[in-house]
Amino acid sequence: MPGLESFSPSLRFDMSFLLSTKSKSQKIMREANIARDQKKWSQAADLYKKALEGNLNKNKRFAALVQLGNCLKESGDLSSSLDAYNEAMKIFPKNSDLHLQMGHLFKIMGRTGNSVLCYRRAVEIDPNNKDALLEIERNGDFLPEKFSNFGGSSEIENVAGIRTIWLDVTDFIDYAKVNVSLSGIQRVLANLALYIQEANIPGYRIVPIVPEYDRFRVLSVQVNSFLDLVKVFDDLHVSQEKILKCLDKVYKTRVEASLEKDDVLVVAGSFWIYPHYDAIMHMRQIGVRFGLFVHDLIQIRMPEYVEKAAHDKFNIQFSDALDLTDFILANSEYVAEDIRCFLLEKKNYSVPVKAVVLPTELRTHSQNIKISNRDITDMSQIDYVICVSTIEIRKNHTLLIRVWEKLREEFGDDAPALVFVGKWGWEIDELRRYIEERGYVGDWLFIFNGISDTEMEYLYKHSLFSIYPSFAEGFGLPIGESLVYGKPCIASSTTSMPEVGGKFVRYIDPFDWKSSYPVIRQVIVDRDDLTQWQKWIEKDFTPRTWHDFCDEFYRSIAEYGRALLGTPPKANCPLPQGQFVLGGxxxxxxxxxxxxxxxxxxxxxxxxxxxxxxxxxxxxxxxxxxxxxxxxxxxxxxxxxxxxxxxxxxxxxxxxxxxxxxxxxxxxxxxxxxxxxxxxxxxxxxxxxxxxxxxxxxxxxxxxxxxxxxxxxxxxxxxxxxxxxxxxxxxGRLPSEVPVIMSETVSLPEEKGKNAF
The missing domain is CATH 2.60.120.260 (Galactose-binding domain-like)
Known part of the structure; x- marks a missing residue:
């Protein structure tokens, strides 16, 4: 390159001026960087502004604008910071780090929707941008297609109203630690999580969380890692080892989440398992809304079917949760009405209650999966009736044993076998000893615990019909499952069960095994009737799908959330005058x-x-x-x-x-x-x-x-x-006015006969 002396004097002057200006700007940039590293944000911002007045090429001008935006952001001048970033955007609109920094700025400004979109774009530009990925995980795992609805960068202001539905999945996590098959409540949580990938709830996103309420922390989990945990239960060869491996992945992807005003936190599992709700109380004070999905009030309404400790715990936790909740969803109309009655009887305030009725289907599995467990496949060689539920006192397996003893007396080995599918539960030891001592198990009674959902599906499909004699249910999911498989079901006529089965189910009195016997016997004896019943179900029964349930569930939450916008947060704590109110x-x-x-x-x-x-x-x-x-x-x-x-x-x-x-x-x-x-x-x-x-x-x-x-x-x-x-x-009052009340009923043991259990 020729030296300056080879050019004309005027040109030499112009080039010399440009070079000196450029050199001066670079010097100022170095000074600005030093001030930035020393966290002298205002001083650094002034120097970056001064550098931008000089002759900088496109790359250096972009860098100066980004650093200016960063320093202004740190100094608290958020509006000017956004102006600097927008100027930088005009130069390199597809710079991943710029979108990351803008995401940080919007987050500080409380514009959650904008920040999420910026983090998403940062990753779309550079999938290896770890900082942006971490922010996405912190706020939930978003799918690219969900963001296509928000338009291009010119529409960034339009997404400022995005709010979050935080779905508490703690109950599922705790359950997965010690089980290899899902119960009714866990199936609900599993499907609510699976639906996140296809949910399209205007103005809301859905993020699964595992809060540590006792430590006042909310941790979000990566959606994909949690769904891997959910799906492992569909594995024919599911094992505790596989589940724990997925659990470990879920825990490793947890990051602390920040709940904001008008977000909605929802507990859809067992809300009574938490130590206390103080963390939720504090979140509500900043405007976070709180909702419960209640499965039943059996632990309060029918304490004879649960342990005393469980009854007491439920009483305490339900009272505390109600005092904080903004709305309640229930899994059936029966439970919704029961909650309304409870509020009227036990509280001095009302809370909106809506039934979002559970579906009557299972998640679908591959039709080509082969069952290798001979104990399962051998059942297809005999006639049997299936009962799917936890084996505990409330589920009333005792009625079935009495009925089958009578069937065996009348028909001998021509009576179909009886199959129980479920884990052993509470207050069932006496029945367990009874059936073992009489040699029923393995003869005409078969019990399967801890089998996969696929194996349970196999047993449903090869049964004559199902039976569900429970004393009380919030819903009775196995009734709907049976109908989905085209299998007739005989169920109890109490609580919510007729709501689930409708006209397709035949009903019995769970408290009277003698009146139940002819209903069950008739179906076993008259196989033509059973065949016609099954054909009717296959032809006319239309199941409510998990998709419909999940969509209504999240839309109901969003409706309550929108209705609460602009209303000041307050606990349900109306205290009546003239009464002495306690709190223990x-x-x-x-x-x-x-x-x-x-x-x-x-x-x-x-x-x-x-x-x-x-x-x-x-x-x-x-x-x-x-x-x-x-x-x-x-x-x-x-x-x-x-x-x-x-x-x-x-x-x-x-x-x-x-x-x-x-x-x-x-x-x-x-x-x-x-x-x-x-x-x-x-x-x-x-x-x-x-x-x-x-x-x-x-x-x-x-x-x-x-x-x-x-x-x-x-x-x-x-x-x-x-x-x-x-x-x-x-x-003080007269002794007759203050009777002694026994804390627990005491009764003398009765003499136990042959069939007493």
């Missing part, structure tokens, strides 16, 4: 036992409280807040009564300052629960806010104020004041 788990059980309304202050623990315990709750910081809904008007002055205490110690009693809108009230806290009276002012919507401040030395730096009771009443009303005092300090 023991208090819930006592109210349930006495058949009273279950009204507690647990969801009024608005800020800085530990999870509720058996007597109430501890504040976890010096400053805490109570917030509840009163039945008084805004601006009304009320008297508030709080029962408080501190931990035991020999130190001087510390002080608690309490302000409920009328100024500070100071009280000394004793280790003995003490009632304190103060005045307060009702705010908008009837809400009462009580701020507590623990002053002085406390025995523990983790437990400050113990709260075990609250009451209130309007000032100036003597009658309601007396009622309030009587609620807090119960007057």
């Amino acid at each position: 788990t023991h208090d819930i059980l006592n109210m349930a036992h006495r058949n009273e309304k279950i009204i507690t202050f647990r969801s009024a623990r608005h800020l800085n409280w530990h999870p509720a315990n058996h007597w109430g709750a501890w504040s976890q910081k010096r400053r805490s807040e109570i917030q509840f809904i009163s039945d008084c008007a805004e601006g009304e002055i009320i008297d508030i009564f709080l029962r408080l205490h501190r931990e035991s110690s020999r130190d001087m009693d510390p002080v608690v300052l309490i302000n409920a809108g009328t100024g500070d009230h100071a009280f000394r806290l004793s280790e003995h629960p003490t009632l304190f009276k103060l005045s307060g002012r009702v705010t908008g919507g009837g809400v009462v806010r009580v701020f507590l401040n623990a002053r002085g030395k406390f025995p523990s730096a983790q437990f400050f104020i113990g709260w075990s009771g609250i009451s209130y009443c309007p000032q100036g009303d003597a009658d309601i004041l007396i009622k309030t005092y009587e609620a807090m300090i119960q007057p």
Whole structure:
């Protein structure tokens, strides 16, 4: 290349100027980079702006704009940061890192839809962009086709309203750790997860999560890894080893998720398995909506069919969950109505309840799979009737044993065999001993536990018919499964089961095996009748599909979510005046036992409280807040009564300052629960806010104020004041007015005869 001296003087001057300007801009860029590395964001941004005034080529200009956007973002000037990124976009619109940085910016700005789209585009441009992939996993695994609906980059503003339905799959994860086949609830979760890949819910995306509620963390799981876990249960040779391998993959792909205002968190599995709902309570305070999918209330309504510990746990957790939920979905009209009745009987508020009726089909499997288990395939060589359910007291297998004993007496070996498919459950040891001691198992009674869904399907298809004598069900999925396979079903006439089977099922009284016997016998004896029944089902029965169920499930959630937009978040915590409201788990059980309304202050623990315990709750910081809904008007002055205490110690009693809108009230806290009276002012919507401040030395730096009771009443009303005092300090009554109530029924053991079990 010739030197500058070979050009004309004027041209030499122009080129010299350009080179010096370029050199100066590069020097400023180096200074800007140093300031950036030292995290001097404002200084770096000013230097990048100065560098951009100089003569930079396209590549360096792009780099300067991106770095300018980054520094402005870090300094908090988000609007100017977006301007810088947009200028950079004009130069290289297909730069993966630029889309990544814009995704970060939109995330900070709270524009979730825009951030998701930017992360997605970053990966589409560069599939190896690990940072963008991580962000996608953090917020859920998105499929490219879902984003085609959002248009090109010019329409980026149109997706700002995307919200998230967070589907809690914890119950499925826990179940998969110890089982190789799916129960009814887990089948529901499995299909809800599978539907994510094809869901098209306007304005919403769906992300599976495994929250750690006790640690106040929400972890999303990669959709594909979770679906691999779901699909392994379809494997004919499913094993615990294969399941655990898939589980390990799911855990490795978990990333912490950030739930935002107007997102919806839904628990569709066993909601009573969690330690507490405080994390959900805190999420609701920032505007996250919460919904439950309830399968049944059997554990409350029919405690004789469950362990006492399970009954108590369900009572506590259902009460707590209701106090936080925005809406409830139920798996049948029967359960939906049962929930409405429960709310009317036990709570002092209402919650929207909708039935999203479960389907009557199984997931389809390959038709060409060969069953290698001879114990399964050999069943096709004999006539048998199948019963698919957990083998436990509620499922009423005892009725079937009695009926089959009678059939064997009448027909001998011409009676068909009886097949139980399901794991052993609760309160069944006596029946188990009975059938083993009499040598029924392996003779005319066959029991299969832990088989795959494919093997269960094989047994359904080769049976004469199915039978489902359960005492009570929230739905009764095996009834629908039987009909889908074209197999007649005889089921109980109680609870939701007629809703599932409709006119295609014949019904029996599960409490009377003698009246059930002729119904079952007739089908076995009259094979022509059985054949015609089966042909009718095959011709006229139309199953409700999993696709229809899942679509209605998610659309219902979205409808509730949209209806709640713009409404302030609040717990279902209306406390009635003139009553002394408690908050311990023991208090819930006592109210349930006495058949009273279950009204507690647990969801009024608005800020800085530990999870509720058996007597109430501890504040976890010096400053805490109570917030509840009163039945008084805004601006009304009320008297508030709080029962408080501190931990035991020999130190001087510390002080608690309490302000409920009328100024500070100071009280000394004793280790003995003490009632304190103060005045307060009702705010908008009837809400009462009580701020507590623990002053002085406390025995523990983790437990400050113990709260075990609250009451209130309007000032100036003597009658309601007396009622309030009587609620807090119960007057003595005659012994005849306070009967002793047994905590559990005690009965003498009966003499057991031959057929008593």
